[in-house]
Amino acid sequence: MEIKDNKSFYSFLESISTEEESTIFRGVKSKSYKLTPGIGRFKTNKGKEFSIYEEKTILKLFKQKAYPYLKIDNSNELELLALAQHHGLPTRLLDWTWNPLVAFYFAVEEDWKDFDSNDKSAVYIWRKDYKGQLDPDFDPFKIKRINLFLPNHVTERITAQSGLFSVHANPNSEFKSKNISIVEINPNYRGDLKKLLQKLGIHRGNLFPDVDGIAMYTKWLRTNIY
Template sequence: MSGSGLVHSSGKETVSSIKELLAWAKATRRKTDHVLFRGQRKPWPLLPGLSRLSNNSRVLEREDKLFSSFKEKAKDSLHLIPTNDWDWLVVAQHHGLPTRLLDWTKNPKVALWFALETAEQHNDSDPVIWMMCPDAEDYIEQNNKARPFVGTRTKLFETEFTIPRIRAQKGRFSVFKHVEKSSKGFVPLEKNKYLKNRLYSVRVDSRAIPAMVSELRAHGYHRDTIYPPELDEVAKQVRNEILEG
């Protein structure tokens, strides 16, 4: 994504430690039971991966082809088959398929890990942590879910489908409504009339990235905890530890 696609954070605050991040979140958040976080290496617009595929005229066509093909071909590789399109979208999203979902987490340390995951290699801007403080009405009701492609507005939801990495990441999702008048097919959350006032952001001081990565690791946040290994990898690790250790 080019630099022209960047957005400015909502304030000038910068954090340089986990303690400062948690203090910022506590001081900034609205009074709500629903608080979500998202970490990004750069202040990119809050848009789903599907928005980067093509212009608006073909986005729905491509979405349908991608999603239908994934569902058909993924069945043989899954131990547990999703029973609805919401859970299929979650599976597709977490295996790299462009969808209309955007990932969030209830854990600010997980968000920080994602913001810093590749920041050390690039180090070309301050990473950003977004915080959303939605109301209950901003969530899709579990017992009143229409298909995810026909929603009346962009909302949030949580899946009941069991995926280890989502459980580890305390994942939640925003599902975007398609907007004909938008050039990308979707309106960024920071411009969404229902959600923009629920959003806050803070920059992570790029000079503090190495220290914060070490701090996260000391707190138990690293790739193996964010992305729990599959069983074959677990068996390999155990074999190496016991037989070759």
């Protein structure tokens, strides 16, 4: 399905209004962005794939250097991974949301100056067949299959974005499932959809409830940036 105008957007929302509570969403700027966790999209500073040892090392470095700024004294590895993920560190997590509007926002949030006419933004829809853990205690580096967990809202952003995470046993490989579908967004509609979502209360000021988020939202409102 392709979302190309307000009519098709509202039609899509109506079509998923009866979805099971287990359905979750992930918005991506380009449909070419596969479901590969961040750590699997980077190489080490020696040009190799990240091993578990190197994953743990980068997480330890984050905790050590972020300690003065973040409340992470008693965070377990899962909470620490979630916190690191939301501050831009590549991890074996993928972000998902219960809210399809949030997913659409992240699909169209950024300008696309070097747009490929054959490409489109997209939203992944995962009708998952197992539940996430509310109080997870598993070791993210020893799992044999994908696990889901709902963070203890270590940041206001996770709460605002209705967020949850998938934790990948093999983060260097693309995640595929028969329960995942994708809806595409026509590139000519990206800007109008972003404006519509703002009217629906889905914008950076609300999804990133901090000074940076408010500043970026105000900039978007009052300047000519995308």
